[in-house]
Amino acid sequence: MRLLNRHVVIALAAATGMGAALLILSPILPALKEFYGVSNALLGMLVTALVLTHALVQIPGGVVVDRLGARWSLTLALTLAFVGSALPYLNQSYPLVLAARVVVGLGTGLGFVASLKYVTAHSAAQRAGLTQGFFGGLINVGCIIPFLISPLLLSIDWRLVFLFSALLFLLPLLALLIWGQEPAGGRAETGLSLGRVLKQGPVWALGLCHCLYFGVTMTVATWIASYLVSLSPEGMLLAAAGLWGSLATGFSALGRFVGGFTLRLVAPQRLILGSVFMLALAFALLVASSQVGWSVFLFVLVYLSSSLTFASVFWLAYTLAPRELAGTSIGLVNSIASLGALLFPVAFGLILDQTASFAWGFVFLMILSLGGLAPAGFLYRRANREAQAGPPAGASGAPFIQAP
Template structure:
């Protein structure tokens, strides 16, 4: 008689990850709301603003790989709570900055502290959700990137208009400090959670959830940083393709997170309050796109498509639709522009389903560090895109070439997924002998499922 699933604890853990992602992205993007005001106070040009926008990514990309490693070694509960607490402290401090260099330095600090967050997100979904649920679960936490901005951008513009740009950082930072405590109190890994029933634990394990992966990682691989294995991961054809695609997808995301409010105010001549209202619309569209991409991926998987086809279809389709943003150059209507930008951002949301693909490919004991490696490569766009747009604005005074650059990146990303990624299968590099505790967490059902999964991923 099949076991009855008496608990749904995995959905609580997913909700915690979702809220954390909302806070994460609000604290990344709050500078974009403050920028139109603080640039006048500090006398900054477009290149300087672009450098400020990119400062976060400078340290974020460097810290992503060690960030993923500490997640694999110390687990999600402690590392996420500590990360949120530290980056929120840096966020509050930005409200007291008195010059360009201070804000730049504090943004560097935010980037370091936020590095473990997406490796944590990816790991939580990988250990709590079955393979057939993973695409939808990934889309739920990814939608937090956009829901946060959709819900809070109008409020942040109102705060800036009413109390000044400094209050933006104080408000968002305090919320994060509170959330760090909530996460630490509530989050648990499956094997350490007293609320999860044996039935739910068996269900997720037999469905391909990597239950016990933290204990595997903390056994034989805990003692040193796995440089050789990391090199193997980075040289893998699948990872190279995902890194290129992630860079392309995040380039358009970083445009909306950094320069988009300035685009509405300077290029479309909107007031601060009006820009604050309409900025939310593309983020709502992107939220719908993220969910649609995840649902489409899991639907294709249930319909019998291979893992590769199910994961790549929404990603490639979304990337190929991102260049529709250049159609905004053909109209003077702000309403039409918002509609075009919303559709392009919807497409970017659909393309963000690559995190579920990472969950299908990453070595079992290196989920965090593999996610960190991909996030490292992808978030290089957070350095390149804002600064490149700043130079374009300085030289041309218009966003036209900037939209063209983002569109070019999107097409190149689609080509990487189409022609370079190839067969989707889990990377097997765990060649050291497992210790007793690691062997104990290996489930025969899970191993059998993994072998079956590897056979079924022909593209």
């Protein structure tokens, strides 16, 4: 099976569209503020409406994917995302745009689970981790696209941003309708899929590890500009410091791409455990850091360590559960991870308010990372026990200890 068959290309295109949809409004927020004349809080709701809906739909979306099948679930997801993206181009009233963002969030939340299951099932077993790494990396690449295309669209008509986002969903949707194919053994015919997956301890361990990775990435991306401004004795310009914050997406994309290749050489459990250790080390060093250059290096280490494991986490989420329940497993892992993205940046800000010191915030992240050694170590020890006992092959045909 080729690495980039038509099914893989469809799922990767969907991933790019989902990434773009997450931040499609960020570059045009000033234009929206002028158009609507509303507060910044109401503007922020246009962004968070999608993010929160995307997070909340992960678990029920996984159940839908397992029951309906990956192909038709992805078709439904892309349809929702396309309609939600296109409607604001036709009518720009604030309530409609807000409702449309919720619809897009439903589409991206369901689409993440459906497309990840679809791309994995249509990849050769030895290349599944690699395609998952590309999938995760292209979500990050999609997040960059709005910032690249918005200057051109704004020079013509800011409403074209909505049409552009809709186009990114329409193309894979049409391809899926024409060439899509349901993977073999991809539907759960009987039983309660969520209940069966909830009993899988390793799936919870994966969710906690990914919660750490996703949470620290969002926390550092949120606060890096403010930290560098406070650290620079020359008073670094906020715009210059903010550049490093924008590079977070690029480093995360690089880490996910590299992680897909690394997974072919290193067992996923080892990569997960090693990445957690590197995060704890990086934050421990940041506590005592007082130089901009050294701090930037450590932030790059954080970005890479937290993103290298994307393919490892979701490869294991796919293989730990029976094939027909893989969507529910993926949804549960990503739902747990969303808690870190929502809570860690807020907690860091509260610590900063109370202590007026970024060092204590890094202590907090170091403690979280040390805590992450528990679920990561559980996965590693379980893999070693199964390797020594010679377990039967999992749903993918690959033993738990081996890289795909």
